[in-house]
Amino acid sequence: MRYFSFILTLFTCFFANAQQVNGIVYNSIAAIENIKIVNLNTKKFTVSNKKGQFTIPAKVNDTLHFSSIFYHEQTLIINASHTNDTLVIELKKINNELEEVVLKEKHMPKLATIEEVETNLHNQLLEDIKNNPHLYGNLNDGGIDFIQVFNMIGKLFKNKNKQQPIQYATYEELISTFENSKILDQFFFKNTLKIQNHQQDLFIQYIEASYIDSKLLQPEKEVYLIEYLVQSAKEFNAIVKAYKEKD
Template sequence: MKNKIGIICLIFFTQLIFAQNENRKPLHGQFQNETALVDNGYVFNLNSKTRTFISNQGFFDILAKAKDTLLVSSATFKSRKIVLQDKDFLKPLLVLNLESQTTILNEVIVKGKTEIKPAIPSSQKIVDMEFIDDVQSSPKNRAMPSDGTIENGMDFVRMFKMVSKLFRKDNAEKAESISQLGFADAVSKGVDRYFFTNTLNLKVDEIGLFLDYCENDPKSKTLLKEKDEFMLIDFLITKNEEFKRITNFEK
């Protein structure tokens, strides 16, 4: 009985996949850059939830149709969202440009050489010296920490502070500019990058792709108007779980 149910589910799932791709046809394309060779990354079809990798010469092939939204992600180039049109399928090769990812380096200050003179106290001073607790002398109580924190747990206070500045009204002009931006741009500029890289465990080059994925959800259009920090946090965490399942299912 269980085998019959499994076979029925497999047939239904296969038919569903074929139904999604029934009206789609192969799209052949190549990504280019003015200064560097595009040789890594992947193309993700948001509508059919399929993905393909970019070859070492920038070529890609994916099933798509007009009005499908493609998201491009690469470690060395900026993420890009493309809405396909009918004319794109008339070309034997669709050539698209990607912008280089610019990395801003922190300023490094090199100071002059400093001579270190060790001070050796007397043996009595060493005996009388007081030492602070270390890991060996005062092991941490993981069951009931003294500071009340939860080990490996989410710091919701810090998360709230990182997200709340998106809705903070320092002046009327700033509030108006946020309402005019799209969801991806507003969250990217208003939420601390630490939230994406540490709380959501996203790579830097995945942040733009993730926000574009969130913006495709109709719910994202109301979140900025409601200005509810907790709803935004819950939305981003939920979409992050979906995003990782989708982007990892072909690995």
């Protein structure tokens, strides 16, 4: 009898730890997708689908955290009834209303006239030619090589307007990000992105080929990276499915 009680207790603990919690997330109008749901106890993670549905491993007393950049965050502590029923979570949308802006009359500085600008530029050029004659080429009959001067001025403006190029993430950087993340783990790839083990390396190459901005790999940008990966996984899986059907 004691042995039977021990086995019963063991099975009870096992199934309690292996429970899946199902639910649906909606706002005041309809179900909402791409809501991030995190089990704060186990760090397991998933997102809601197009119908607002989600499934996540959780047991009694675990805390689920619901979040999105468009909705107010919400937490829920799992009790016994939650493991048997479908959770229904309502999120409140964030109203990004701008505060009223009161325009006040501001004193505007007096703008320089064309003559003043030309005079200042002329004086600056003469001073620079005096201090750095080697930068302005040969002087013919006391004159200035104005073509070279204008070219130098043009380069000055071009340098000011030049933007920093986008740094795209490399395959190695993507691998490092996934290995060091507590959320972007195997559970995330298999259950959220629907990417199986034998396809994960190909999917990462697909992400690299899409020229993802390396700024998304920063820890504070992880929410945006997750949204990018979810969308990319849909496209990747659609391509794989179409290829299999073709064969």
